[in-house]
Structures are given as C-alpha cells and as structure tokens.
Amino acid sequence: MIADLTTRRLVICCGTGGVGKTTISAALALRLAQSGARTVVVTIDPARRLASALGMTGLSDEPRRVPADAVLGEGAGELWALQLDAKATFDRLVSRYAADEAARTRILENRIYRHLSGAVAGAQEYMAVERLHELVEDGDFECIVLDTPPATNALDFLDAPQRITRFIEGRALRLLLRPGAVAGGLGWKILHAGSGTVLGLLERLTGAQLLRDVSDFLAGFDGMYQGFADRATAVRTLLLSEQSAFLVIAAAEPDSLGQAVALSRRLTSDGFPLSGVVLNRVHALPGEPPAEQELADALAAAGAEDPGALARDAIAAIADERVLGLRDLDARAELHAAIRDGALIEVPSLAHEPVELPGIAEVAAALGP
Amino acid sequence: MLGKGGVGKSTVAAALALSTARAGGRALVVEVAGQQRLSQLFSAARVGDDEATELRPGLFGISIDAERATEEYLAGQLKIRPLVELLTHSKAFHTFAAAAPGLPELVTIGKIWSMAIALRPDGGAPVWDTVTVDCPATGHGIALLETAGNIEELAAGGPIRDQAARIQEVVSHPAATGIVIVARPQELAVAEAIEATATLRGHGLPVAAAVLNGVHPARFSASDAPPLRAVADAPGAVGEAARAALRHLEQQGDDTAYRTRLAGETGLPVIDLPRVVRRRIDLPALELLADALAQGLASAGAAA
Ligand SMILES: Nc1ncnc2c1ncn2[C@@H]1O[C@H](COP(=O)(O)OP(=O)(O)OP(=O)(O)O)[C@@H](O)[C@H]1O
Ligand SMILES: Nc1ncnc2c1ncn2[C@@H]1O[C@H](COP(=O)(O)OP(=O)(O)O)[C@@H](O)[C@H]1O
Ligand SMILES: [Mg+2]
Numbered sequence: 161m162i163a164d165l166t167t168r169r170l171v172i173c174c175g176t177g178g179v180g181k182t183t184i185s186a187a188l189a190l191r192l193a194q195s196g197a198r199t200v201v202v203t204i205d206p207a208r209r210l211a212s213a214l215g216m217t218g219l220s221d222e223p224r225r226v227p228a229d230a231v232l233g234e235g236a237g238e239l240w241a242l243q244l245d246a247k248a249t250f251d252r253l254v255s256r257y258a259a260d261e262a263a264r265t266r267i268l269e270n271r272i273y274r275h276l277s278g279a280v281a282g283a284q285e286y287m288a289v290e291r292l293h294e295l296v297e298d299g300d301f302e303c304i305v306l307d308t309p310p311a312t313n314a315l316d317f318l319d320a321p322q323r324i325t326r327f328i329e330g331r332a333l334r335l336l337l338r339p340g341a342v343a344g345g346l347g348w349k350i351l352h353a354g355s356g357t358v359l360g361l362l363e364r365l366t367g368a369q370l371l372r373d374v375s376d377f378l379a380g381f382d383g384m385y386q387g388f389a390d391r392a393t394a395v396r397t398l399l400l401s402e403q404s405a406f407l408v409i410a411a412a413e414p415d416s417l418g419q420a421v422a423l424s425r426r427l428t429s430d431g432f433p434l435s436g437v438v439l440n441r442v443h444a445l446p447g448e449p450p451a452e453q454e455l456a457d458a459l460a461a462a463g464a465e466d467p468g469a470l471a472r473d474a475i476a477a478i479a480d481e482r483v484l485g486l487r488d489l490d491a492r493a494e495l496h497a498a499i500r501d502g503a504l505i506e507v508p509s510l511a512h513e514p515v516e517l518p519g520i521a522e523v524a525a526a527l528g529p
Numbered sequence: 530m531l532g533k534g535g536v537g538k539s540t541v542a543a544a545l546a547l548s549t550a551r552a553g554g555r556a557l558v559v560e561v562a563g564q565q566r567l568s569q570l571f572s573a574a575r576v577g578d579d580e581a582t583e584l585r586p587g588l589f590g591i592s593i594d595a596e597r598a599t600e601e602y603l604a605g606q607l608k609i610r611p612l613v614e615l616l617t618h619s620k621a622f623h624t625f626a627a628a629a630p631g632l633p634e635l636v637t638i639g640k641i642w643s644m645a646i647a648l649r650p651d652g653g654a655p656v657w658d659t660v661t662v663d664c665p666a667t668g669h670g671i672a673l674l675e676t677a678g679n680i681e682e683l684a685a686g687g688p689i690r691d692q693a694a695r696i697q698e699v700v701s702h703p704a705a706t707g708i709v710i711v712a713r714p715q716e717l718a719v720a721e722a723i724e725a726t727a728t729l730r731g732h733g734l735p736v737a738a739a740v741l742n743g744v745h746p747a748r749f750s751a752s753d754a755p756p757l758r759a760v761a762d763a764p765g766a767v768g769e770a771a772r773a774a775l776r777h778l779e780q781q782g783d784d785t786a787y788r789t790r791l792a793g794e795t796g797l798p799v800i801d802l803p804r805v806v807r808r809r810i811d812l813p814a815l816e817l818l819a820d821a822l823a824q825g826l827a828s829a830g831a832a833a
C-alpha cells in the first residue's frame with residue numbers, strides 16, 4: 161500500500177484522539193522521502209506534537225529540513241516539516257493579495273482581524289486550506305503528508321473549503337458589505353423599518369459596534385473574495401482527486417475501532433479517496449503463563465528474596481499482556497471484516513515510545529511494502 | 530478536563546462525576562462537539578443534547594450540539610418566537626453562523642456556563658454540585674476555554690460582550706473553575722500537558738491539578754531486577770514471564786520519571802490513576818478510577 165502512495169501529491173492521515181496520527185504521518189513522510197521523493201510533513205493541529213515526534217526543538221510556518229540523513233539512506237529525497245501557524249499564514253495572505261497599502265493597513269489594524277487571525281477557534285481550519293494551497297502551488301515538494309487534529313476537527317477542516325465558498329457566494333456577505341447597511345447610515349433606518357431583517361436582528365444580538373467592526377473587517381477584503389473562493393475550490397478539488405490519498409489511523413481499543421470504521425465510511429461516502437486503514441499499536445500476544453511453582457523455583461535459584469511473591473507478580477504482568485494481545489487479535493479480525501482486502505496496515509506497539517528519528521524510523525519500517 | 534487526544538479525558542470526567550454522585554451529590558458531565566462517549570462508558574442510550582440524561586443515580590450527561598445551542602441562545606435573547614424563527618430559517622444567517630469563527634465555541638461555553646450557575650427554583654441552591662466538562666483535545670480545547678475572554682476583548686460593547694464578560698468571570702475564577710490537565714505517562718502526552726498548562730496560565734485561566742492516567746501498579750522493585758534478568762533467558766513460558774515482569778518494571782520507572790517531570794514543570798499536584806487492564810472500561814473499572822480520584826483529590830487538597 162505504501163508503494164502506491166508514492167504516486168500521490170497529498171496524503172492525509174486522520175483519526176480519533178491519540179491513535180497515532182502524528183506518529184504515522186511522520187513515519188510515512190520518512191518512508192516517502194526514503195523512496196526518493198522530496199517530502200514535507202505538515203501538521204494543522206494547533207497542538208505541536210509533530211516537532212516532539214521528530215525530536216526537533218521547534219517547527220514553524222515555513223518548512224524546516226529534518227536532520228534525518230542517518231535514517232534516510234542512499235538515494236533518498238529530503239524530509240521537511242512544517243507546523244501551521246494560522247496567524248502567519250493570514251498575515252502573508254493579506255500582504256500578498258490586498259489591493260494596495262491602504263487596504264492592507266485597514267485589514268491589519270482592524271480589531272476583529274487582530275483577534276481572528278491569532279486566537280479565535282475556527283480560523284485554524286480556514287488557514288490550513290490556504291497554507292495547503294500555497295504548498296501545492298509553490299511546487300517545492302513532490303509529496304505532502306498532512307497530520308490532522310482529532311477526528312471531529314479534521315472533518316471541520318475537510319468541510320472548510322465548502323464553508324468558505326458558500327459564505328463568499330452567499331447573501332450573508334453581501335448584506336454585511338452593503339454600504340451603509342450597518343448601524344449609523346441612512347440605509348440602516350430603512351432596513352430597520354422592517355425590523356425583522358436578518359441584519360437588524362443580528363445587531364440586537366451583537367450591538368452596533370461589533371457589527372460595524374465585522375462589516376468593516378469584511379469590507380477590507382473587498383476585491384480579494386474571488387481569490388479566497390478560487391483557492392478553496394482548488395483545494396477541495398485536490399482533496400477529492402486521485403492525487404490525494406486518505407489514511408484512517410485506528411488504535412486497537414474497542415471504541416477507537418468503531419470510530420475508525422465510521423470515519424472510513426464517511427470519507428468514502430463524501431467522495432474522498434480512501435487508501436486504507438492503519439491499525440496502530442497492536443500488542444503482541446505472549447504465550448500462556450508458566451506454572452507458578454516452576455517460575456518460583458527458577459527465581460529462587462537465581463537468588464530472589466521472596467520467589468513466591470515475585471512469581472505471582474510476574475504472572476500478573478504476563479496476564480496483562482495477554483489481555484491486550486487477545487483484545488488486539490479481535491480488533492484485527494473486526495477490522496478485516498469491515499475493510500476490503502489489502503487496505504489494512506498493522507503497526508506493532510513498540511517497546512519504546514517512538515519519539516525522535518530512530519523511533520519514527522522503526523515505525524516507518526513497520527509500515528510494510 | 531483537558532489534554533491530548535486519547536489520554537482519558539472522557540474517562541476521568543466520568544470517574545469524577547461518579548465519585549460526586551456516589552457521595553450523594555448531583556453531577557453533570559458535559560460532552561461537546563456532539564461527542565457520544567458517555568453513553569458508551571455507561572452502556573446507556575444516546576445522551577440528550579437539550580436536556581441532561583440521568584445515567585446513574587445522581588449522575589447526568591449532556592452532549593452539546595453547537596447548532597442547537599445557537600438556536601436556544603437566540604430564543605433566550607430575542608424572546609419573540611417569530612423573530613427567532615425568522616433568523617434560524619434564514620439561509621443568510623446559517624451561512625454566517627457556520628462561517629463565523631468562534632461562534633460555535635461561544636455558544637457552547639455559554640451553555641456550559643448557564644448550567645454551572647443555574648439555581649434551583651425553590652431554595653436557591655445550585656442545580657449541580659459539579660459540572661465536569663469533557664473538552665476537545667488540547668489545541669481545540671484551549672480555544673474553547675479562551676473563547677469568552679477573546680470575545681470580551683474583541684467586542685467593544687453590546688450584549689455579546691456583556692455575556693462574554695459574565696462567562697469569562699466564571700471560567701477564569703479559581704474558586705469557580707478548576708482546569709484538570711490529563712496526561713498519560715508518555716513523552717508526547719506529558720510534553721503537551723506541560724505546554725497546555727503554561728498557555729492556559731498565560732491567559733489567566735485557573736489550572737487546578739494534573740491527572741497522570743494509566744499508571745502501572747507498583748508490582749516490582751529494583752531489587753527484583755537481578756533474579757528476573759537471570760531467568761529471562763530461560764526457554765519457554767518461564768523466560769517469557771520474567772521478560773514481561775522486566776518490561777513492567779521499566780514502565781514503573783518511566784511512570785515515576787514522567788510524574789516528577791509533570792509535577793516539577795507545572796508545579797501542579799499530580800494525581801495518579803491506575804492503568805486498568807480490561808478489554809474496555811466498564812462500570813466496575815470506572816468505580817475503581819472514581820475511588821482513586823477521590824483519594825488523590827483529598828490528599829492533593831490536604832497538601833495544598
Ligand atoms: N506503534 C506505536 N508503538 C508505541 N507507541 C506508539 C505507537 N504509535 C504511537 N505511539 C505513541 O502513542 C501516543 C499517541 O500517538 P500520537 O501522538 O502520534 O497520536 P495522535 O493521533 O497524533 O494524537 P492526537 O489525537 O493527540 O493528535 C504517543 O505517545 C506516541 O508516541
Ligand atoms: N486508567 C485507564 N486504564 C486503561 N485504559 C484507559 C484508562 N483511561 C482511559 N483508558 C482507555 O483509553 C482510551 C481513551 O480514553 P478516552 O477517555 O476516550 O480519552 P479522551 O477522552 O482523552 O480521548 C479508551 O479506550 C479508554 O478505555
Ligand atoms: Mg497528533
């Protein structure tokens with residue numbers, strides 16, 4: 161399955177919380193780089209774990225070269241990594257596309273913009289769309305691997321291009337942009353006469369000032385809207401095309417499995433090209449525990465102080481591993497039943513947490529052919 | 530409850546509520562963004578999104594759906610039914626609401642706030658003894674907690690600003706709100722917990738404690754290592770059991786190191802919750818976690 165991914169422009173890893181999206185994204189990017197492609201792994205999760213997984217001290221909105229020579233091998237491509245910074249992306253966008261200096265200043269100094277571009281939830285997904293578009297357009301990388309936030313927010317990201325276009329093409333924007341439509345102008349009184357207008361109602365909720373600020377903010381982008389809509393459409397087209405591949409990551413925990421299957425179905429029914437499912441952290445199944453007496457005898461011969469108690473605890477330890485091993489066998493069977501042949505990759509639970517490059521390389525090797 | 534994906538926020542939220550309920554209190558667990566984890570944990574039917582569903586005696590759950598909460602909010606604000614309908618049926622409003630960053634978070638935190646401060650109609654006692662919020666994973670969870678403060682700053686005046694200010698007063702007050710950072714004894718989860726604590730504090734939000742979830746029971750001590758290592762090479766089941774014991778011993782050591790780091794870098798009291806080895810977390814397992822949590826909270830309180 162991995163070999164098939166080398167032909168894609170964009171590989172997107174999604175899944176519920178803590179299943180290994182970031183780890184698998186990093187490992188997959190390493191594999192693609194090993195096979196010769198100049199690759200960048202991008203995280204759009206505001207939590208910054210990609211840097212930790214790669215053992216780097218920090219990542220930024222510009223791609224950084226991952227010092228991976230030791231694990232890349234002969235004839236490999238380069239490996240780069242990037243952490244989305246919504247504010248930096250938005251600022252760049254404004255500088256690049258604003259009609260003139262006045263328009264640029266008007267936006268950058270708007271109070272709504274200053275909050276929105278940095279902190280406000282939701283802006284992240286929009287800027288992820290823009291950043292992805294930039295990366296594709298710049299053409300610096302043959303492969304882009306995308307690490308997403310936990311499932312519900314990942315779906316928000318996948319919906320974002322459509323939300324942007326709908327908003328830009330919809331009536332809400334035109335209403336808010338109509339000169340004088342918002343408090344103060346003559347138009348306002350006329351609108352208010354029918355006191356049932358959407359805008360009139362909105363103002364009752366937000367207060368005149370906030371609505372004026374919003375309107376002003378949106379007006380600042382005048383002339384840039386078509387660009388937003390065009391880029392959003394381009395990203396959506398890419399996400400739906402065969403140039404992209406989606407991987408759903410699952411852990412063997414029972415709740416996670418059900419959610420992974422549901423997510424896979426959702427992606428498929430929405431038309432996204434799903435390549436397969438990665439079942440991560442599969443626990444090995446050890447054999448049956450030994451007879452307590454036999455183990456205690458061996459431990460006594462090795463000088464244990466209380467061989468009986470130690471034998472009991474050791475048997476408890478292996479019994480725990482068996483519970484998880486058996487659970488994961490069932491998980492694997494359940495997934496096999498739900499997913500078509502050849503679309504399932506299993507990654508074992510590694511004895512040492514795969515952080516930093518050697519660990520990521522171990523996961524990369526475990527991804528199979 | 531805030532923390533990295535999959536660390537056990539929902540599980541710990543349920544355990545905390547269970548311990549309140551078992552002590553005779555009324556506990557509400559709030560799920561956000563349409564999650565349905567509680568119904569799994571308590572093997573119950575879907576948890577409602579408008580009214581709290583009783584899952585166990587004294588333990589209720591609610592799963593907030595932002596779109597519904599927005600309509601409810603509007604109804605409360607505009608009071609006049611036809612106006613609400615006009616707005617909620619307006620396509621323009623829907624595209625605006627769906628595209629407005631921060632709006633779903635604001636109505637969500639607003640609804641949580643209104644439940645947290647609700648008083649009984651009779652005596653004026655609070656409706657809920659504890660309201661436990663099962664936040665989204667760190668990145669989006671922090672955004673949720675910061676929303677009211679951001680809107681308060683962003684809106685110069687008007688009703689939304691006033692509401693945001695009232696919400697922020699509760700969310701940022703250490704006597705009203707305590708953010709619990711949940712982590713696993715793993716590098717990525719602990720790193721995220723430390724970072725989240727600093728970010729929240731930077732925004733004046735009250736972090737009360739950390740939970741280290743899934744700690745291995747202290748089965749072995751360092752003096753067990755030499756005999757275990759001597760037996761580890763033995764063929765068959767005997768060697769295999771000794772190797773499993775050594776792995777467990779190593780994890781005990783890792784757990785201790787992570788606890789020290791988490792406590793040292795955040796200055797928070799750290800409450801250990803044991804790793805439960807079952808196929809899934811069921812009610813007896815939750816009860817066990819609830820007891821451990823109550824104990825941990827009591828000793829953290831005593832230490833403070
Ligand atoms: N195959 C594996 N073996 C052992 N540990 C693993 C494996 N894969 C991932 N992990 C560990 O599991 C934890 C969760 O992984 P990771 O952070 O990649 O998940 P995620 O899906 O990105 O989480 P989030 O939802 O918070 O973004 C991490 O501590 C990681 O190091
Ligand atoms: N103390 C524990 N011991 C063992 N497994 C646990 C423990 N706490 C949580 N889990 C398991 O970890 C997984 C993630 O827990 P969950 O509460 O859903 O995390 P979150 O809400 O943070 O995403 C679940 O499969 C849950 O059963
Ligand atoms: Mg991640």
Ligand SMILES: [Mg+2]
Binds near residue numbers: 538539540566663
């Ligand atoms: Mg949860």
